[in-house]
Amino acid sequence: MGLSSIYYNLSYNFCNLKDDLAVVLLDYSLAPEYIHPTQINEAMDVWKELIKEFKPENIIVGGDSAGGNCAMALVQQIANQKMNLPKAAIFISPVTDYSNSFESHFKNYQKDILFGNPKEPLTKEFHEEMLKKGLNSYYVGDMPIEDRKNPLISPAFGNFTTFPKSLFFVGSDEMLLDDTLNVVNKIKKENKNAEVECIVQEGMIHCYPIYTTLVSESKQAQEKIKSYLLENLY
Template sequence: MKRTIQSVQGRILSNLMADITSAHVIGKKIKSGEYRKRPIEPVWRCPKGYQLLKQYMGNYEMELLEPYNPKRSLVVLQLHGGGYIGPMKNIYRTFAVLYSKAADGASVATIDYRVAPENPYPAALEDAIHAYFWLLENGYSKEQIVVAGDSAGGGLALALCLYLRDECKPLPKGIITMSAWSDLTCEGESYTSNYEIDPLFGNTKDSMLFQSDYIGDNDAKNPYISPVFGEYHEFPPVLMQVGSAEMLLSDTLEVAQKIKEQGGKIRVSVYEGMFHVFQMSKFLIPESREAWKEVSFFFKSILNKL
């Protein structure tokens, strides 16, 4: 397991995040997920050298970000975060660009899967499964697919691959998670030990974590809802990143330990003092720059290009 030393810039940004989320009105809306439910955003501009293609998939939409000269050898299936209650936002279109560049010009398919409370489990998982098989049916082999996700999307990425393995279906080439929410029971060790220091979700149980609409009437310990309760034999290589200040820290560490014990290839990195999905700061702080560099290294390693 890799652990980093917190940078001065990272400490400043973490403190700023804590100040913002401690504000009575703003902080409550962030923690509850209300901002995620009703995002108001400007039109996203596709960067030079890329095109964004939208595909209607029946129950949901998919956006395919492609370089003008795409490398057909790899596609990233991105499953966005948002606590299973928020739709896709502009930051995930930017993430798609970062994944593409980290993978040396891969295409990135991002799905705007159905979310709760209107669509609780298993809607998001069904859409992820459908998108994965759509890629297989449209020119990509399992060796050309990497599944990536942050927060709820990270948990969904693990759940998708648990399902594929359990159903004896082709598994992807690799998996990337950032601050994966893999324990919707919120009973992991760090939900207590980091309760007072988590700058984003700490110091309250009136939040999207402890009041999840995604579970519905189902058992939160179902591994397809909370992958921390799954088994990880025969899994593809996995890169997991997480911040040490997160209540979700144990979500990553417990899954990583299971993968290791069951013979899988796992790289887990704990970024000291970092908050939930700190990679959203892109290249603003050293920790995020290092995280995206690590993603690039992971792509090269699983594609044997080192």
């Protein structure tokens, strides 16, 4: 989708929370012209520039959907390189499995008004076709399905023993519901000291918190994000 007005409108809500708070938006190169690992490399380049001016403990990273994937892969890369982690992270309906192997793809296919179809269940055959020609293929190209489980592509298969305090949002009706739930469970399992909060909003769609005027649940989620930012950037 790129850096649309949705993200500027969302960011404006956070800019005046504190006098010394800055919001940095990553305008990464878009698929399918640019595929993995272009966007992850660009995110790491921005991170390295940011920490020249700001301490990691004064930075919160975040993203939604594919941007949530990018943010999570960035955090895992930072940990792998033994660099200091950001203070906290916010993930909104992140794509964490580009192999689409989680059960909610099938279970919520008829509920998901953005990516599913209410008229018929998702068949195994159509699921395989979606993997080859759907949105996911824009980012990974013709990469074999098993190779898509590389943690830098699908962070759900990565290591969470070192991970910052995190806040997750996801809608209960999303095909990507398990992309969030499996990661949250893995963080809790692998990191006994982890501080992780997950808000599963009943009946909500993919990335519901970013739509500033859509529903009351979106406004509630944004108020939660504001308080989370203030709690962690004191």
